[in-house]
Amino acid sequence: MSNTTAPTTAEVNFDGLIGPTHNYAGLAPGNLASRSHRREPSHPRAAARQGLAKMARLRSLGVPQAVLPPQPRPNLGLLRRLGFSGDDATVLEAAQKQSPHLLATAMSSSSMWTANAATVCPSADADDRRVHFTPANLVTSLHRASETDVTAMLLRRIFHDPRFFVHHDAVPSSTDMGDEGAANHTRFCDTFDAPGVQLFVYGSDSRGDDGSGPKRFVARQSKAAGEAIARLHRLDPDRVVFAKQNPRAIDAGVFHNDVIAVGHRQLLLCHEQAFAQPDRVIEDLRRTTNDTIRVVQVPEQRVSLDDAVATYLFNSQIVTTETDQTVLVAPEDCRQHSGVNALLGELVEDNTFDRVEFVDLRESMDNGGGPACLRLRVVLTPDELASVASGVLLTDELVIQLENWIDRHYRESLTAADLADPVLMKESYQALDELTDLLRLGAIYDFQR
């Protein structure tokens, strides 16, 4: 078993702990799983256990693993800002009566998908040699846009040392500046301490609607946000690539690029329909990486866009283990799909991966979040890692404490009718109050002050 303090510069996965109000409200634009599971009962305890089991599995492979706490729900501040008043129970009841949609928004536990929390660039790539963070504005939907402030606070709290970390404000919240964070951002490198090349993928070009965008669903990520982040993070423009998503893919349910492409070190695994101009993207990546990148494009004939979205093949995580193996951590759904499973066998055969491991993330998957959605990758040198709030770094002991904590506080199931229950609110706040002790973060939530 490895120690979480990596001796060399390493990629640390910060996974979002799934919160006690995890539910299916169908809130997410362009996300087919969210739409099709709308109003189904959810299983918060199983959900949180599945997410934690994935973290423990990666840790057992020797991948440094940390945890980000959920956002406080219900988000009473949001409901009050929208005109619901009275005591807490009255606010929840009025919201349920007048707008179940707003109530569900205030109960969403979507912050678990930390790939959307922020864009992070390692110190090796920034000209001031510090790690840069920009929280995502998530303007496309209210339930996600209301995560930004708490995310920013959490990141500042966890990565608190200004010698190592720079925290930027989110880019302005305007639809032509849409930013959904690291889900549309990939970094390629040789070893993690070496300077990398960063790929920013976008669905909309802020220069206006020229009719080339998706027809059915909204493009959530803008090019302008990526450009701003590349400037803010002081990246070398010669080592940055911008790529437009294929609008057909967005219309098939690819609401983030990480539903159709995944990169790790010198490998890009993507569907042939991922980008509007795939040849140009590959050429740009070859040039900027001095031809060290290996691109594996999966043809439509092998895996259709629809099957890619249904199985979340490309939302797998690729990790380098302690023994220097390259492992693909894929959703169970990929094993169950014969075509995808056969392809994975071939990718092991041809040494793209040393092996594939499958993880059961049913509860998250049913809201459109696979293995890669649940993690924010932060590349840290040993000194940077040593300065991080250490209570969030996963240890064997913390896994056991969190399992126990989940079992004590989380409900087995939740329905839409339960969301206004003031007892659920108390349970949720009490759970989070205890969690901040377990993670040694102090009082971070408004309700604790």
Ligand SMILES: NCCC[C@H](NC(=O)CCC(=O)O)C(=O)O
């Ligand atoms: N990276 C995965 C993000 C999934 C997320 N789903 C949601 O917000 C579903 C919420 C709901 O419908 O209850 C989204 O689409 O942004």
